[in-house]
Amino acid sequence: MDYISNLPDAIISYILSFLSTKSAMKTCILSKRWQYVWTKVPALDITEMPHSRRYLSDEQQIHFKNFVNKVLLQNDVSCLQCFTLRTYSEYDYDCIESWLRAVEGREFSELNVKLHCPKTFYLPRQFLSGQKLVVLKLEGFMISNMGHSFHLPNLEIIHLVSILFDGDLFLKSLVLDCTALKELLIDGCYGFEETLYVESSTLESLEIKECAINRSNYVLPFIRIQTPNLRYLSLQDALANYNIGELKLLIEANLDLWDSEGYDEIEHHALQLIEKISGVKSLRLGRTDVVCCFEDAIPNFENLIELKLAADFVIHELLESTPKLKSLIIEEVDCVGENFYSKVAPGCMSSLEHVEIFLDKRHHIRLAEYILKVSTALKKMTIYLHPTTIKRGRAVYQSLLNLPRSSPICQVKVVHLD
Template sequence: MIGSFKQQKVSENQNIDNGDDKMSHLPDCILHHILSFLPTKEAVATCILSKRWKFLWTSVPSIDFDDSLLYSSRGNIWHSHEVIHFMNFVERVLLLRDASSIKKFRLSCRVCFSASHVHEWVSAAIGHNVQELDLCLFVDEPFMLPSCVFDNASLKTVKFEMNCILQLPTYISFPCLQKLQLCLVTFPKGNSMQKLFSSCPSLEELAVLDCEWMNLSRITISIPSLKSLTIDDLPFCSVDDLRGCEIKIDAGNLTFFKYSGYLSNEIHLCDLSSSAFASIHIPIIRERRWQVACRTVKLFGGLKNVSSLRISSGTIKCLFLADDVLDHIPMFQNLTHLELSRGFENNFIGVLLEFLQFLPKLESLLFLEVDICNLCACYGTQYWAGPDNGVGTGEGDYMPKSVPDCVLSTLKMVNFQKFQGCNPEMRLLKFLLKNALVLEKINLFCSQSLSGDLENQKKIGNQLRGLSIGSKHCTLAFM
């Protein structure tokens, strides 16, 4: 038996040496799937392996052209012979491509060396019934994509990343498009963008990232099929940038909405359903803070029905930047789950407790990746007043003027990520333990510095357990 086993291994090794490997016997569909994970340059290179592999690459369902991968490693420096090499490579791959459909086509390149060739390459790919189109084009002068891109029944996913005006044809039709991402583009004047959004009856996901809206005075995004909408505004804002576009969002089936930016554009969000999850980040801007506060309140007016919300500390502070808009903050009657992300600024705990007054049914409160230790020891008297009342441990500790209803009657769970046990965290925890009458559990996910410090964990636990706790069923757990 041992001798027979050795003969079998020798025979297998000889077959591999002769090029008769097991992978080559796999069906074409499996080999195509494997090759689709490789950059196109490497997929084409497999043609030298054997006769079996010679033409497999010509029918791979995914094509990825990235000029940076083909240039020599000199940073951003590129030369004419490298450009010619890249252009020849793309031309040959598309020319030798068989008649099979292309599932995904990605092109990332500089358009400046030959806009006409880029136009031809995209048109050639579209001719293969592309389902996913990803174009990342670096443009130095106006460039218009082929009209066949915008009159297309096969496309299901489209991504345009272009540092130029998105020039659109007069006729647009995307009957099957489900995902659309626009990045870095400048929207043109007129109604072409309105026409684009209205020409996607099956669209489910829309992402508008770092785009320029300033050529538009107003636009409506009304897509009944839309389920996910992400808007990330430009990461800079001057005092004059608040004269942006009025964006009305009317999508009754949205289940996810994310906004990040300075509200340089005014967003009117029609009421989201209670099943929707919203994520909002608005950094504080001192200039024109009244306008920002008004726009923040208007945005929150469209979120009043949601049951789950993730917001940054800056967003909450924006709500309270102008006193005369406080009466317009809506009551979140359905909101049961609140996540707080990003760092805590000075005075934030007091502002948070003010915000909780508008969340009468909150059940779970999560602090995500925050650095609460950057809080000022004194929170200020705008939201905090009075001496230590059994919750603080010394001078500088304050009690809120009133305890939010949700803390008294509905709050059941509190989670802290990267808990460090610093004074601001301890003050907030003591306040919650004293006043949260139905609180069931507090989970403290320790920071790296605290995770292995069992002695400090024990001291913190003893300090908190020694309090007069409002809820008799609350448990405290270190994670």
């Protein structure tokens, strides 16, 4: 017996909402009774190439445009859970605008628009005044200021990727006016004149990636962050002048910052940044450029329990500043100097319980050996071996398992990476 066919259309529509619109239409061919059910699906996912990065031919683009026009004409659901439009080919402005105008009067909880649009694109203002909008994701086009006020009382998540702004005001106003905002991602955006502003009393998660330097290699004078409720901060960028307010609630930080050529006052700004995040419990340092410039003045991380980093010549100073460290993940072994092994072991080695270390050269095994030797409370060490290390033979694998250790309960696990 076909139980699915006996389900009400509303339930079938809900099930189909988890598929792309194209897949939902194909599924409805399976039953005559379902033939038009896709027109009532409360989600539209229109993606030009869901499984391919190849550009469409001219003929394929025409087919895609006809498909989109048909979908937007026949699906008339007034309240959508999600509207997604992703294109990789270059369509004319009028075409894209007509698609968005077709859903302008509807309510939706999530808006996801990714375009390849070389001209300034005016996102219909209706999209930035939705009472029910919770998630907003925009990628790949230019946005004008569109005025300086927005009404998005329920918006919690904003992702902005490869967006060209017309100055500083759009982003500043958008974030300030979203009184329920919890998560903000700004990735590869540019067009700021003086300052990238992020000011929000509700924001809990903030990620900024590659926005400090624009496409003319110009470093932004200021990145201003005033987010007193922040729990997670990720900065992956050239080091700039970060003007950061109090972060007393910050729990986790990810810093992958590098020194941009010719940048002045790097030491002062790097130290200010590190001091602001020194109360975190979890920290990842993708690069240690931000620390190297003031290695003699590293602040204490009194609450730090988990540290991820690349091991280089400042690793001893970093470990000395983390008295409560329990988990250490060494993502890469770079240039650990001889001084590291000759100095007194950092105090955190008496509290360290878990270590993961990625090794790609045989002589880096010395670091794993040292940690096992001085970590008296260690429970487990996982060693990840790069294929170039494994080629030396099974002797490497066996020698790692037999490394002497100070902790009687420590287990060593060796994982071969493909």
